[in-house]
Amino acid sequence: MNINDNHGSLHLTNVPCFALALTLDCGQAFRWHEKEQGVWQGVANNKALTLSQIGDEVILYNTTLEDYQKIWKNYFDFDRDYDAILKSFLQDSLLRNTIQQYYGIRILQQDSWEALLSFVFSSSNNIKRIRSFLERLSCAYGEQLSESVFAFPTAQALANVPTEAFRSLGAGYRDKFLHDCAVKVANGTVNLAEIATLDLPQARQALMQIDGVGPKVAECALLFGFGRLDAFPVDRWITRVLECYPHGLPSCFAGFEGIAQQYMFHYARMNLGAK
């Protein structure tokens, strides 16, 4: 991959294994939207970004080489050899067509707090609604970065928000879960930096101290927010896909079950109708 700094925009060429729209819109991150055809806009790590893709060329419009090195390279996980991982997945005949069809979905390395709170809200909910709620939440309690762009609110900021305020933003019954999550992260009862150092079972247990965090939400937080690519969230869709794997997952997924899971998830949402 090559990088050219072009007066306030960065041109990445020969970007391997990257489908921008699929990656931003496959239900792992909720603060990206397609502003116009092929042009995506979003916020992560307190930075706004606009970007687009043509073939294996990606253009980042409003950033610097410094921020790319510091934030976006890691966020898009560009140092990881996805081609090699996906190639090994092709050994599984069940997922082969899906991998080829949706080639280039990457797991974003999101902020752990943002991923955790986002998936607390995700329970028994749909992606469109998760998006709109998190946008309202950010507008209400996040730092303003520009006229219409707000950072994801910090745990400290949300810990001071009364439960009823979450309810009035449309959180529904999850209002108390959001509150508990913010309080426990803000006061250190749940220490995200420490959880990042734990093995998977311990990390799950630590996250599940939060009201509203069960096995699935914990797994999503670990996969999407802690870079645990061996985490494997099972939701309603994945449950249906797993009916095709009565003997468990194939060994070619080992260590990267979470990546395989995201292809399964996308396949299911695109191809399996309502149950």
Place this chain on the structure above:
DNA sequence: GTCCAGGCATGCA
């Protein structure tokens, strides 16, 4: 009007 969504906590057997 009915069903469903990246589940979880709770109560009961």
Place this chain on the structure above:
DNA sequence: TGCATGCATGGA
């Protein structure tokens, strides 16, 4: 330990 049920809300 295992299963059924309620839970808020808005879009299809």
